[in-house]
Amino acid sequence: MAAVTCPETRELFSARADDALAADERARLDAHLATCPECAAEWQRFERTVGILRAVAPARAPDGFVDRVLAARPRPWYRRLARSVFVPWPVKLPLEAAAIVLVAGLALVIVQRSPELQQAARAPAPPAGVTAPPPPGESARPSSEAPVWSELESTLRDAPPAGKVESARPEPTAAGDAARSAEAPRIAAESRAKSADGPEVGRRTETDHGRDGAGAAARLARPSAPAPAPEESGAAPGQSGSPPLRGRLTVGNRAAAERAVGELVIRAGGLVVDRVEEPEALVLGLVVPADRWDEVRRGLAALGALRLEGERGRTAGTLVMTLRLER
Amino acid sequence: MREGLADDAPLLARLRTGEPRAFEELVTMYQHRVFGVALRMLGNRAEAEEIAQETFLRAHRAVGAFRGEARLGTWLYAIASRLCLNRLASGSRRHERSDDTALLQAPAGGPDAVGALERGELEAALHQAVAALPEERRIVVVLRDFEGLSYEEIGEVLGVPLNTVRSRLHRARLDLKAKLERWLP
Numbered sequence: 001m002a003a004v005t006c007p008e009t010r011e012l013f014s015a016r017a018d019d020a021l022a023a024d025e026r027a028r029l030d031a032h033l034a035t036c037p038e039c040a041a042e043w044q045r046f047e048r049t050v051g052i053l054r055a056v057a058p059a060r061a062p063d064g065f066v067d068r069v070l071a072a073r074p075r076p077w078y079r080r081l082a083r084s085v086f087v088p089w090p091v092k093l094p095l096e097a098a099a100i101v102l103v104a105g106l107a108l109v110i111v112q113r114s115p116e117l118q119q120a121a122r123a124p125a126p127p128a129g130v131t132a133p134p135p136p137g138e139s140a141r142p143s144s145e146a147p148v149w150s151e152l153e154s155t156l157r158d159a160p161p162a163g164k165v166e167s168a169r170p171e172p173t174a175a176g177d178a179a180r181s182a183e184a185p186r187i188a189a190e191s192r193a194k195s196a197d198g199p200e201v202g203r204r205t206e207t208d209h210g211r212d213g214a215g216a217a218a219r220l221a222r223p224s225a226p227a228p229a230p231e232e233s234g235a236a237p238g239q240s241g242s243p244p245l246r247g248r249l250t251v252g253n254r255a256a257a258e259r260a261v262g263e264l265v266i267r268a269g270g271l272v273v274d275r276v277e278e279p280e281a282l283v284l285g286l287v288v289p290a291d292r293w294d295e296v297r298r299g300l301a302a303l304g305a306l307r308l309e310g311e312r313g314r315t316a317g318t319l320v321m322t323l324r325l326e327r
Numbered sequence: 328m329r330e331g332l333a334d335d336a337p338l339l340a341r342l343r344t345g346e347p348r349a350f351e352e353l354v355t356m357y358q359h360r361v362f363g364v365a366l367r368m369l370g371n372r373a374e375a376e377e378i379a380q381e382t383f384l385r386a387h388r389a390v391g392a393f394r395g396e397a398r399l400g401t402w403l404y405a406i407a408s409r410l411c412l413n414r415l416a417s418g419s420r421r422h423e424r425s426d427d428t429a430l431l432q433a434p435a436g437g438p439d440a441v442g443a444l445e446r447g448e449l450e451a452a453l454h455q456a457v458a459a460l461p462e463e464r465r466i467v468v469v470l471r472d473f474e475g476l477s478y479e480e481i482g483e484v485l486g487v488p489l490n491t492v493r494s495r496l497h498r499a500r501l502d503l504k505a506k507l508e509r510w511l512p
Contacts, residue, residue, distance in 0.1 A: 014497035018471070020478065045511040049504040052453065053472035059363030062376060066354045069383045073350065 004028050009039050016043070017050045244310075245321040251304035254282055254325050261286075261323065264299040268292035282325040290319045335399045342390045354383050357400060360474060361407045367469045368411040370458055378414060382407040397483055404476065405484045408466055415462050449510050456506035464499035471496055 004012075009032045015021045016029055033040045111117045251257035262272050265286050274285030288296050300306045300323070341349035361382050365375035385406050386393075393402060457465060470476045470484060481492045504511065 011497065014493065014500055017500075018478070045508070046500065046504055048511045049500055049507055050472065052449070052507065052510070053468065053500075053503065056453070056473060058473075059359060059366045061358040061362035061379065062372065065358050065362065065376065065379070066351065068376075069354050069358075069380050070347075070351055072380060072384060073387055074384075 004032050006032075006036060006039050009033070009036070010042060010046075013043060013046045017047055245319060246309040247300070247321055247323045248307045248326060249300055249304050249323055250326050252327070254327060257303050257325050258282060258284070260303050261300065261325070264296055264303075268296045268299075270296065280326065284323045284325065286321040286323055288319045288321065290317045293319050332395065332398060335395070339390075339393070339395055339399060350383075350387055353386070353399065357383075357403050360400065361403050364404060364407045364466075364469055364474060365411055367457065367473055368408075368462075368466060369414065370454070374414070378407065378410050381410055385410075398480075401476075401480055401483055404470065404474070404480075405486075408470070408484055412462055412466065445510075449507075452507055452510070453503075456503050459506065460499055460502055464495045464502070467492060467495040468499040468503070472500075 009029055012021060012025065012029050016026065021029065033043055249257065249261075258275075261284060265272055265288060268288055269292055270286060270288035272284055273287050274283075276283040286296075297306070297308070338349055338352060342353060358379065362375055362379040365378040365382075366372060369375050369378065382403060386403060397405075457468070460468065466485065467481060470481045471478075476484065478489050478492045478496075481496075482489050485492070487495075
């Protein structure tokens with residue numbers, strides 16, 4: 001067995017500490033340590049160092065480490081898909097609501113910043129002369145006929161939106177009144193056509209007059225069968241250019257007569273569209289299907305002394321009438 | 328070492344099928360060892376947990392490609408060691424080495440028991456001595472003396488020959504012996 005030197009001996013310390021030497025190597029090393037005090041002391045210090053290292057307490061992962069790793073682990077694709085589809089409602093609803101609000105807000109911002117979109121969103125302006133509302137104060141004029149007709153016209157007309165009122169309306173001259181009167185039947189016919197598409201006229205009359213407006217307007221909007229085109233019939237007010245029919249009814253009790261007239265007109269499928277109280281009379285604006293006019297006229301005659309002006313033979317379309325109730 | 332491969336086979340098979348419970352078992356089984364390597368290498372608990380977590384996540388992603396020629400523990404040690412060495416070499420560490428001497432707790436008693444004060448001083452000295460080791464030597468000491476891996480396992484973890492393992496280990500122990508001279512007889 002060959003002897004080993006001190007440097008060779010010390011190179012084997014690690015293997016000796018790990019018990020990784022072959023039997024013969026270990027025997028030579030032990031023999032050298034037994035005869036070399038310096039190497040023996042060095043070996044003791046080396047062995048002690050390794051002992052300190054190995055005596056260190058093992059490390060422990062912090063609490064919750066496993067859970068954190070599992071939470072950070074990417075989920076399989078099918079679990080991610082299922083989670084995206086089946087998100088619990090308490091989570092999904094607020095998210096969807098927030099998305100709706102966000103989209104609505106974006107749309108509002110886009111519309112506000114796009115003048116073209118704003119114009120497109122507005123209702124198209126009716127032709128000049130038809131869209132113009134009465135000037136301020138005209139409807140309050142205490143006339144017995146013109147204000148009634150004006151109100152009727154504005155009632156039947158599909159008023160333009162605020163801010164879009166035409167300013168070039170002519171002054172209320174006699175010629176102007178006549179022109180408006182001539183146009184009124186056509187407007188009424190237009191309102192009938194519009195009411196067939198939607199509840200605009202009916203809703204307005206109901207609001208303005210508080211009567212059975214919705215039903216009456218619906219009945220009024222129903223074309224008189226068979227309803228010829230207003231231009232062809234030449235009888236419907238506003239189409240023929242004739243002024244409205246005027247009537248005077250002398251009664252003993254004006255209030256009772258007013259109720260009776262209203263019931264009569266509504267029963268006939270018409271509508272009381274205006275009411276103006278004057279010192280000497282109560283003026284009602286009536287719209288009556290022309291084919292029911294005879295029935296209405298007989299009913300009015302039964303209420304009191306009836307005098308009619310401008311009555312014409314009409315069998316189709318709508319008849320517009322101002323009726324003065326006098327004592 | 329090879330005889331342990333059969334022990335790992337059932338767990339490895341379940342891991343390959345993506346069974347969530349199998350991964351949880353793996354983490355539970357190896358969490359302290361992987362964390363210990365990172366802690367002794369980096370000297371900072373927060374950074375050690377970060378590296379340990381990344382080790383398991385990488386294993387989760389790569390288990391399908393793991394051929395099973397090494398033990399699962401060895402494989403995890405290899406991933407953790409590589410992550411630690413890369414972190415130390417990158418120079419972009421967010422956490423500096425902690426002064427927490429409790430990271431290396433000396434035993435309270437033993438054949439060469441010292442008083443509590445001396446034990447605290449020894450822990451501080453050991454902490455500093457380990458931290459002062461070159462990284463390639465430090466990892467060998469950590470794997471051998473703290474984690475108890477064999478030379479062969481260390482060679483496999485680090486991908487170096489056995490002679491390199493022996494050499495680095497011996498040099499590291501000599502460095503430590505020199506720094507701990509005060510507590511040695």
